[in-house]
Amino acid sequence: MADGWMAARQAAExxxxxxxxxxxxLGEFGLIAAxxxxxxxGTAQLVGIGDDAAVIRAPDARVVATMxxxxxxxxxxxxxxxxxxxxxxxxxxxxxxxxxxGAVPTVLLVGxxxxxxxxxxxxxxxxxxxxxxxxxxxxxxxxxxxxxAEAIMIAVTALGDLAGREPVTRxxxxxxxxxxxxxxxxxxxxxxxxxxxxLAEPAVLVAAHQRPxxxxxxxxxxxxxxxxxxxxxxDGLAQDLGHVAAASGVRIDIDTTRLAGDPQLxxxxxxxxxxxxxxxxxxxxxxxxxxxxxxxxxxPARWSVIGAVAAxxxxxxxxxxxxxxxxxxxxx
Amino acid sequence: MADGWMAARQAAExxxxxxxxxxxxLGEFGLIAAxxxxxxxGTAQLVGIGDDAAVIRAPDARVVATMxxxxxxxxxxxxxxxxxxxxxxxxxxxxxxxxxxGAVPTVLLVGxxxxxxxxxxxxxxxxxxxxxxxxxxxxxxxxxxxxxAEAIMIAVTALGDLAGREPVTRxxxxxxxxxxxxxxxxxxxxxxxxxxxxLAEPAVLVAAHQRPxxxxxxxxxxxxxxxxxxxxxxDGLAQDLGHVAAASGVRIDIDTTRLAGDPQLxxxxxxxxxxxxxxxxxxxxxxxxxxxxxxxxxxPARWSVIGAVAAxxxxxxxxxxxxxxxxxxxxx
Numbered sequence: 001m002a003d004g005w006m007a008a009r010q011a012a013e014x015x016x017x018x019x020x021x022x023x024x025x026l027g028e029f030g031l032i033a034a035x036x037x038x039x040x041x042g043t044a045q046l047v048g049i050g051d052d053a054a055v056i057r058a059p060d061a062r063v064v065a066t067m068x069x070x071x072x073x074x075x076x077x078x079x080x081x082x083x084x085x086x087x088x089x090x091x092x093x094x095x096x097x098x099x100x101x102g103a104v105p106t107v108l109l110v111g112x113x114x115x116x117x118x119x120x121x122x123x124x125x126x127x128x129x130x131x132x133x134x135x136x137x138x139x140x141x142x143x144x145x146x147x148x149a150e151a152i153m154i155a156v157t158a159l160g161d162l163a164g165r166e167p168v169t170r171x172x173x174x175x176x177x178x179x180x181x182x183x184x185x186x187x188x189x190x191x192x193x194x195x196x197x198x199l200a201e202p203a204v205l206v207a208a209h210q211r212p213x214x215x216x217x218x219x220x221x222x223x224x225x226x227x228x229x230x231x232x233x234x235d236g237l238a239q240d241l242g243h244v245a246a247a248s249g250v251r252i253d254i255d256t257t258r259l260a261g262d263p264q265l266x267x268x269x270x271x272x273x274x275x276x277x278x279x280x281x282x283x284x285x286x287x288x289x290x291x292x293x294x295x296x297x298x299x300p301a302r303w304s305v306i307g308a309v310a311a312x313x314x315x316x317x318x319x320x321x322x323x324x325x326x327x328x329x330x331x332x
Numbered sequence: 333m334a335d336g337w338m339a340a341r342q343a344a345e346x347x348x349x350x351x352x353x354x355x356x357x358l359g360e361f362g363l364i365a366a367x368x369x370x371x372x373x374g375t376a377q378l379v380g381i382g383d384d385a386a387v388i389r390a391p392d393a394r395v396v397a398t399m400x401x402x403x404x405x406x407x408x409x410x411x412x413x414x415x416x417x418x419x420x421x422x423x424x425x426x427x428x429x430x431x432x433x434g435a436v437p438t439v440l441l442v443g444x445x446x447x448x449x450x451x452x453x454x455x456x457x458x459x460x461x462x463x464x465x466x467x468x469x470x471x472x473x474x475x476x477x478x479x480x481a482e483a484i485m486i487a488v489t490a491l492g493d494l495a496g497r498e499p500v501t502r503x504x505x506x507x508x509x510x511x512x513x514x515x516x517x518x519x520x521x522x523x524x525x526x527x528x529x530x531l532a533e534p535a536v537l538v539a540a541h542q543r544p545x546x547x548x549x550x551x552x553x554x555x556x557x558x559x560x561x562x563x564x565x566x567d568g569l570a571q572d573l574g575h576v577a578a579a580s581g582v583r584i585d586i587d588t589t590r591l592a593g594d595p596q597l598x599x600x601x602x603x604x605x606x607x608x609x610x611x612x613x614x615x616x617x618x619x620x621x622x623x624x625x626x627x628x629x630x631x632p633a634r635w636s637v638i639g640a641v642a643a644x645x646x647x648x649x650x651x652x653x654x655x656x657x658x659x660x661x662x663x664x
Contacts, residue, residue, distance in 0.1 A: 023663060024663040026663070027663050028663055031663070046394060046499070047433075047499055047501055050502075050579070051433070051499075051501050051502050051503075051579075052398060052429040052430075052432040052433055052502070052562075052563060052564050053396045053397055053398035053429045053430055053432070053433045053435075053490075053492070054396070054397050054398065055394055055395075055396050055397075055433065055494070055499045056394065056395050056396075056397055057393070057394060058390035058392075058393055058394055058395040059393055060390075060393075061389070061390055061391055061392075061393050062378060062387055062388065062389060062390055063387075063388050063390040063395045063491065064385045064386070064387050064388075065385055065386050065387075065388055065439070065441055065474070065475065065489070065491060066384060066385035066386065066441070066475060067441040067442070067443050067475065067476050067477050067487065067489055068443070068477045069443045069445050069477045069478075069479040069485075069487065071445055071479050071480070071481045071485075073482070074479060074480055074481065075479070097384040097385045098384075098385055100384040100385070101379075101383070101384055101385045101387065103385075107397070109397055109398070109399040109489055110399070111399050111400070111401045111443075111487045113401050113403055113485060116663045142397070143397065143398060143399065144399050145399050145400045145401045145487075146401075147401040147403050147406060147407070148403070148406055148663050149403045149406065149483070149485065150405075150482060150483055151481070151482055151483075153401075153403075153445060153481065153485050153487075155399065155401065155443045155477075155485075155487030157397070157399055157441055157489040158385075159395065159397060160385070162387070167378070167379055167387045169379055169383050170382075170383050170384070171383075230384075231384060232384050247382070247383075331355060331356040331358070331359050331360055331363070331448045331480055
């Protein structure tokens, strides 16, 4: 089956993209071989792609592990996002979950279910995106699975190493703590709104939607600074902080005057007649990190204080009630 | 969202199964809460379901990791397999991959994409099956993700610990080694053939298709016995041994006279006019373990010698050529 793919590849050689080779033309093993060729082994891999399972270094003797699904039509559209971008995004959202525990990502495992008539280059560009974003986090793709399906679905598992740190959960925030974020808020949501309106500017916002760039190393940094709780902002700041408030048994107050004024967001809001603050509070997918720190912790510039923790429950925005049910529910 | 589910659950209380509650009725967070309640935490979990990522013990300082996809209509049919069985099977095939490296499974992560109109009980029975089979292997479900989708898709990642053993890859078989298997061969394929023919007997074969029971502890046992190569038989014995032959640079000879005579298989073959040996050689999904051992290794009774390793390449059955392309390709 890999032989069939090699023959097809050689025949197409100079005009691969024009050859209309599909995933089904490659076959299961040809597809795996072609993707594997684009996924360099990382230093954490002792056994990588091609055996029953991968063997990965876990020097801390604990491993941090997370999984996210991306479903075509739900999480991405092929007409709005290139395969490379889908690969970057699939990697980013899982790597950010590892960082949000205070850990350093080591590897990804990738499950790729696809209709057979999807162009082979779509699958290969997906692999390129996965590899690039994994490398940005110091990780690599160490294994996975492929299958046929009616629609594209991508399952990504990320593993990480704590390097001796205690994991930073959602449950440790205490009244008096500072609330701070690293990364950007609302840019992905604004980029999506621009795409829906058929606009391509500001390009930096469209790019933020297509290829979010979470600040991975801010996660271990927060752990080293003594963060009491941390979360990856994936469903919207208000909703995600609601999880921290619930797990910690506290109230979290957001001060929107301290959400950094983002001139690009303002420009997009003006062009679309939209609510800039709504994007920042309820837009997900930027994968900023939100963390709480003990009072008096001196934070590096990348961590912006945007609120505080108090006794009570729930999330308050500027002293008012929180925008409930404002984030994402896959079945609503 | 969990509130909505609780209200629905209380309203349905005495007649849950008759109430036609769907996954969409539960909502994303209600579904996660309901599944979590059926997934007891295991001893390997330091942080389990409900944070950005799980934290799992990895005492060996290496972690074994694998992922498989199950797609409705490809890997299972809802009219042939109950959700509980799908859960068992999804767990089994991943846990077997961990065992095939010589490791002990620790946890599963489960991604569950589903149409919103699937009955909530289908999802909960899936969780019950996952939990039961994980427990049979000494593991537990430590995290995952849910999403809506047009068809059900289940992604399972399994992690395991080597406990100081060297991983047994596919690449170490040497000429002169014995070839042995632990577990059953062909029963799942025979069970599927019975189901396709509308037959329910022999029931043990139908059950083998619905709930394969891999011999997980035979994996670490083989490693301790000095196995040179090992593989989980998931795509058919001949095809999977082809992977071992290729990775090891050897030829593998199967002696079919030594494939244990299975009276149940014989009965099914007779009833269907089918080829008993074909099931054993090309049927996958029993998740037997096939391993090679140095000559002279004394093997416990559960390991049946069925052939040998020689110089050369490929797989030979009774001295003849191998049944090529006889196993499973998802796109062919």
